[in-house]
Amino acid sequence: MLNLLSRxxxxxxxxxxxxxxxxxxxxxxxxxxxxxxxxxxxxNGATLTPxxxxxxxxxxxxxxxxxxxxxxxxxxxxxxxxxTGITPHFSSHPSxxxxxxxxIRANSDRRWGETHPQQNYLAxxxxxxxxxxxxxxxxxxxxxxxxxxxxxxxxxxxxAHTLVINGGECEPYLTCDDVAMQEYAPEIIAGVKLLMIASxxxxxxxxxxxxxxxxxxxxxxxxSEDDAIEVRAAPSIxxxxxxxxLIKFLTxxxxxxxxxxxxxxxxxxxIATARAVYxxxxxxxxxxxxxxxxxxxxxxxxxxxxVPVGTPVNEVIxxxxxxxxxxxxxxxxxxxxxxxxxxxYIPIDKTVGGILALTDDEVKTREQTECIRCGQCxxxxxxxxxxxxxxxxxxxxxxxxxxxxxVNHCLSCGACSYVCPASLPLVQYFQFAKGSINANRLKAQxxxxxxxxxxERVQRLEREAAAxAAAxAAxAAARKARPARGKVKETEND
Amino acid sequence: MIDFxxxxxxxxxxxNTSSRIMYTVVLTLLPAALMGIYQFGLASLxxxxxxxxIAIVTExxxxxxxxxxxxxxxxxxxxxTGLLLAMSLPATVPMWLAGFGSAFAIIVGKQxxxxxxxxxxxxxxxxxxxxxxxxxxxxxNWAVPTPIDFSGNQVAVPQGWLQFDGVTAATPxxxxxxxxVSIVAQFLGLGGGSLGExxxxxxxxxxxxxxxxxxxxxAIPLSFVLxxxxxxxxxxxxxxxxxxxxxxxxxxxxxxLGAFYIATDLVTSPTSVRGQLIYGGACGALIWLIRSFGNYxxxxxxxxxxxxxxxxxxxxxxxxxxxxxxxxxxxS
Ligand code: SF4
Ligand code: SF4
Numbered sequence: 051m052l053n054l055l056s057r058x059x060x061x062x063x064x065x066x067x068x069x070x071x072x073x074x075x076x077x078x079x080x081x082x083x084x085x086x087x088x089x090x091x092x093x094n095g096a097t098l099t100p101x102x103x104x105x106x107x108x109x110x111x112x113x114x115x116x117x118x119x120x121x122x123x124x125x126x127x128x129x130x131x132x133x134t135g136i137t138p139h140f141s142s143h144p145s146x147x148x149x150x151x152x153x154i155r156a157n158s159d160r161r162w163g164e165t166h167p168q169q170n171y172l173a174x175x176x177x178x179x180x181x182x183x184x185x186x187x188x189x190x191x192x193x194x195x196x197x198x199x200x201x202x203x204x205x206x207x208x209x210a211h212t213l214v215i216n217g218g219e220c221e222p223y224l225t226c227d228d229v230a231m232q233e234y235a236p237e238i239i240a241g242v243k244l245l246m247i248a249s250x251x252x253x254x255x256x257x258x259x260x261x262x263x264x265x266x267x268x269x270x271x272x273x274s275e276d277d278a279i280e281v282r283a284a285p286s287i288x289x290x291x292x293x294x295x296l297i298k299f300l301t302x303x304x305x306x307x308x309x310x311x312x313x314x315x316x317x318x319x320x321i322a323t324a325r326a327v328y329x330x331x332x333x334x335x336x337x338x339x340x341x342x343x344x345x346x347x348x349x350x351x352x353x354x355x356x357v358p359v360g361t362p363v364n365e366v367i368x369x370x371x372x373x374x375x376x377x378x379x380x381x382x383x384x385x386x387x388x389x390x391x392x393x394x395y396i397p398i399d400k401t402v403g404g405i406l407a408l409t410d411d412e413v414k415t416r417e418q419t420e421c422i423r424c425g426q427c428x429x430x431x432x433x434x435x436x437x438x439x440x441x442x443x444x445x446x447x448x449x450x451x452x453x454x455x456x457v458n459h460c461l462s463c464g465a466c467s468y469v470c471p472a473s474l475p476l477v478q479y480f481q482f483a484k485g486s487i488n489a490n491r492l493k494a495q496x497x498x499x500x501x502x503x504x505x506e507r508v509q510r511l512e513r514e515a516a517a518x519a520a521a522x523a524a525x526a527a528a529r530k531a532r533p534a535r536g537k538v539k540e541t542e543n544d
Numbered sequence: 545m546i547d548f549x550x551x552x553x554x555x556x557x558x559x560n561t562s563s564r565i566m567y568t569v570v571l572t573l574l575p576a577a578l579m580g581i582y583q584f585g586l587a588s589l590x591x592x593x594x595x596x597x598i599a600i601v602t603e604x605x606x607x608x609x610x611x612x613x614x615x616x617x618x619x620x621x622x623x624x625t626g627l628l629l630a631m632s633l634p635a636t637v638p639m640w641l642a643g644f645g646s647a648f649a650i651i652v653g654k655q656x657x658x659x660x661x662x663x664x665x666x667x668x669x670x671x672x673x674x675x676x677x678x679x680x681x682x683x684x685n686w687a688v689p690t691p692i693d694f695s696g697n698q699v700a701v702p703q704g705w706l707q708f709d710g711v712t713a714a715t716p717x718x719x720x721x722x723x724x725v726s727i728v729a730q731f732l733g734l735g736g737g738s739l740g741e742x743x744x745x746x747x748x749x750x751x752x753x754x755x756x757x758x759x760x761x762x763a764i765p766l767s768f769v770l771x772x773x774x775x776x777x778x779x780x781x782x783x784x785x786x787x788x789x790x791x792x793x794x795x796x797x798x799x800x801l802g803a804f805y806i807a808t809d810l811v812t813s814p815t816s817v818r819g820q821l822i823y824g825g826a827c828g829a830l831i832w833l834i835r836s837f838g839n840y841x842x843x844x845x846x847x848x849x850x851x852x853x854x855x856x857x858x859x860x861x862x863x864x865x866x867x868x869x870x871x872x873x874x875x876s
Contacts, residue, residue: 060864065556144550222556294867307868377546385556392548406555407546414557419619420660422562425761425815434864436815456866464554471562472661478552 058299061432062287063465065222065386067261068412071352072345073225077233078355081369083156085134086360087397088125089141090115091149093195096122100152106133109163111336114152123187123197123400128338128358129156130163142382142399146392154360166334171244176206179248179331186330187400188337192216192291192320193383195401198327205249205317213251214300214311215242217258217265217321218284218291221384224404226343227321229354231258231265234325235272241324242279244331249317254279255300256321261286288386289432289463293318307459322403337400344370348377348407357398364394366405376409385412386464419472427466427476433459437466437476444479449490452483460484562660565759565810566620572750573627573805579746580739584635588739591642592630598646599626606655621660625649628668628805632798632845633675634683635739641682645671665852666812669845676845744795751804760808763820768803769794771828779836787836798844799831806844812852819855819862827851 090098098115108114108127115125131154139151174182184199215238219227231238242254256273258266260283273279284290284299294305296318303314311318319327322340329335338359345352350371357366363380367373373380381388382402391405398405427437435456443451460480467476581589603622607614626646633642652674653667654660676683741747754760773790780787793799798806807813807827814823827847834843 059867065558298867304868304870307866309868373546379547379555381553381555386554388553388555390548390550392550408555413555414559416557416561419562419616420662422565422621422661422810423813423815424562424565424810425813425820428815428864429761429817431864433867434869435866436859436863438815439859455863459866459868462552468554468556469558469560471558471560471565473557473561475552477554481552 058285058287058290059295059432060434061430061465062289062295063430063468064286065288065468067286068223068345069225069228069261071223071347072343072354073228073262075353077229077341078353081355081357081361081366082158082160083129083358083361083365085362085365086128086154086156086358087139087362088115088128088152088154088360089139089149089397089399090125090136090151091141092122093141093143093399093401097150098122098125100136100150102133102152104133104135107131108133108154110160111162111164111338113336120184120197120200120203123189123199124185124336125152126187126336126338127154127163128360129154130159130161131156140393140396142396142402144389144392151397156358162335169332169334171240171328171332172247174244174247174331176248176250179244179327182331182334183248183327185334186326186336188323188326188330189400190320191322191326191340191400191403193387193401193403195399198319198323201317201319202245202248204312205251208312209315210249210251210312210317211253211315212301212317213242213246213249213254214293214297214316214318215245215254215256215321215324216291216293216296216318217256217262217269218289218296219262219321220259220286220288220291221386221388221404222288223345223406224343224384225345226341226354226403228262228265230322230325230341231262232268235265235268237328238269238321238324239272239276239279240332241326241328242273243276244327245317245319245324246278248327251317252278256281257284257290257296257300258282259284259286259290288465289461292432292461292463295432307456340400340402342366342398342402343404344406345404346377346381346406346408347412348373348409350374359400360397362395362397363391363405366398367394367407373407374409376411377407378410378415379406379408379413381406381408386468387462416473418474421470421472421474424471426469426471430465430469432463432465433461435460437470437480438474440483441474441476441479444483447486449483449486452480453487457483458487562621563619566624568757568759569754569805570620570624570627572753573624573631576741576743576746576750576801577627577631577739579743580631580635584739588630588635590639591633591635591637591739592627594639594642595630595633595646596623596626598643599623599629599650602647602650603655606651607659610655610659612659616660619660622650625654625667629671630739631801632668632672632738632741632806637675637682641675641679645675648674661811663811664856665849666806666809669806669848669852672845673849676840738798741798741801744800747800747804751800754804754808760804760810761817761820763817764808764813764824765803767821767824768807768828771825771830772799772803772832773828775829775832779832793832793835797835797842802827802831802844802848806848807851812855814855814858814862816859816862816864818864819858822862823851823855823858826854 098117100115102114110127110130112127113124114127134153134155136150136152138148141149180199180202188198189195217227246254266283270281273281293311297316298304305311305314326337339356341354341356343354380391382391383404421438431437440452440455440457457480462477464477599622600617603617604614607617629646629649649667649671653670654663657663755762772793776790776793780789814820830847830850831843834846
């Protein structure tokens with residue numbers, strides 16, 4: 051009960067962490083892929099235009115595809131090698147759709163293609179930093195994959211005052227941010243300074259869960275010279291890494307329901323993103339690789355490994371000792387919010403923070419029973435929702451009621467499903483409901499647009515008809531008036 | 545075998561299950577049940593067995609009839625219903641009555657609503673009230689506690705009147721007791737009463753385990769006890785001769801069992817903390833009202849049924865506030 055009172059926010063759970071599988075051994079930097087697959091379509095459907103063709107040889111860091119606007123981050127070659135083709139291949143999307151993909155056969159040369167002189171990066175202006183971030187194709191590495199440049203510009207325009215750096219990493223198993231903080235603390239702090247300059251924020255708070263004491267110590271010492279950067283330990287409670295909840299804990303501000311962090315003057319970036327910004331600004335190195343956690347009891351030799359973007363899952367897993375017989379699920383990301391890997395040939399993209407091979411023992415799939423209204427889910431939900439009620443309505447396909455209960459505010463964090471003693475697939479119901487609500491809204495929007503267009507057309511026709519009629523009447527009047535006038539004239543003339 | 549089929553997460557889960565919850569509750573009830581057997585003799589053991597077995601058998605038949613997976617009858621919920629009913633019956637009820645009540649609890653109290661998790665009323669309390677109304681004589685046939693250690697022959701004193709707890713020497717609830725049992729004796733369970741309701745101490749211990757294991761939440765027991773004791777304290781301060789003291793109220797009859805095991809029934813209680821506070825408080829206060837002003841000296845079962853009926857309403861109106869809704873209200 052005591053820890054109930056001292057909770058940083060309502061709800062939340064303490065899932066088994068399994069972090070010790072990988073948090074002690076540092077980053078493995080020796081992996082190198084044979085082929086990389088760079089999808090030209092992002093998860094949200096936006097496409098990129100390739101700047102290379104089959105047979106071209108490319109160098110590491112070379113720009114190979116660009117997007118239409120800032121919402122689509124450009125792609126760079128993560129390895130030196132030869133483009134073997136631009137053909138349809140699996141993307142990271144779980145639906146296994148194939149989209150056009152640049153395939154590069156890598157050679158063993160790991161050097162960057164072009165080296166730039168180092169910069170006195172702290173002397174750069176906000177615009178210059180933003181430009182570098184744009185060039186480097188940096189996206190949020192915490193999972194959402196939103197282009198960093200867009201976030202920075204929003205924050206500048208919106209007058210954000212606080213930069214929150216998310217080192218929560220509350221998902222079980224994942225330790226890639228943890229080890230990055232331990233090994234790259236100075237780079238991260240430099241990146242934080244750059245982000246502050248770029249976004250115009252005056253203060254930065256780095257929140258790290260207190261189950262990472264080494265990372266906390268490293269960051270604290272690296273940040274000790276700068277008064278504007280504060281490193282804070284946050285209690286380990288899932289989902290501490292959720293943007294809203296971290297902001298609430300660190301600044302006390304509550305992001306309004308349905309709103310975003312900018313509304314309370316906060317900009318949130320991930321630890322790994324901060325480091326990427328440093329690399330991009332100081333060395334002009336684009337984002338072409340990232341540290342991921344390869345873990346789970348199904349993995350032969352769990353570890354954190356730096357992998358070039360576009361490496362297919364099977365190559366990484368092979369490198370980490372392969373999977374064991376008992377593996378029942380492969381996942382991108384953590385077990386709470388991660389996504390099923392639907393084929394071992396799927397390449398990792400910039401947003402993937404981990405590959406997990408979980409055994410049945412860990413997943414604990416059980417037969418679903420009836421809801422006993424125990425209220426565990428209600429007390430676990432960090433958003434203050436009533437999961438069992440929403441699920442009941444979603445099951446009945448009563449989506450308006452589900453929406454009324456707030457399903458759109460659901461983070462899909464999975465805390466409710468995790469604690470449910472009846473093993474109900476609550477999140478699945480909510481995603482289904484959200485999907486249907488969205489589809490309905492789109493339909494409504496479309497028919498509203500159609501209706502508006504139609505109305506407009508009717509009005510236009512009416513207007514035209516009226517104009518025509520008016521013109522006709524005017525003409526008729528003119529016709530009538532002319533002889534009259536003529537008469538008048540005549541009479542005048544008379 | 546790796547399953548590549550996409551599915552929504554999470555891919556981790558507690559090892560807690562509904563069944564485990566039910567059996568934990570049953571286990572924590574056992575000390576109080578054993579105390580009942582010790583006090584009232586083998587007849588009470590019989591009552592407990594009959595209620596439990598009939599509950600499970602009835603559940604099995606219902607599930608079969610409805611074409612559902614019949615092994616769900618062993619999920620512990622039917623057993624718990626049977627046990628709770630037995631605990632709230634006088635020790636010496638006839639076997640047929642106990643069995644009938646137990647079957648009624650499962651059929652009318654639970655399966656008619658659609659089975660586990662769907663029922664509006666606490667099945668055990670529904671059955672108890674039904675029995676009390678239909679068979680008032682048998683249901684108020686209170687046994688004098690005759691611990692089996694000391695005498696082999698059990699004495700049951702039949703009493704014909706309609707009062708609930710007012711039979712043996714321990715009738716503090718009716719306000720007529722000539723020779724009040726000490727509160728300590730009541731707390732330890734040496735007074736009279738229903739089979740499993742006598743020892744407040746053992747029930748308290750069981751409840752503590754449930755709280756510790758987070759199976760029940762503190763909100764209901766706390767507000768229940770306050771709802772019962774606060775009015776009792778005020779009334780007994782004003783008119784000590786006609787109202788019993790809060791401690792007597794708390795440790796007699798089914799109050800403790802109600803606070804920790806019956807009002808907290810997962811299915812029929814509200815889920816949000818705010819809702820639970822109101823629910824528990826209302827339940828406690830109703831018990832006091834029924835005991836003090838109603839025709840029945842005991843009111844736990846009635847009070848629980850009444851607040852059960854309000855529980856969906858409470859859940860509907862007292863939802864937790866959505867994260868960020870306050871700051872949104874401030875903004876606008
Ligand atoms: S945790 Fe599961 S069983 Fe309990 S109320 Fe929620 S949905 Fe129902
Ligand atoms: S998945 Fe949604 S409903 Fe469930 S706990 Fe998380 S926010 Fe609440």
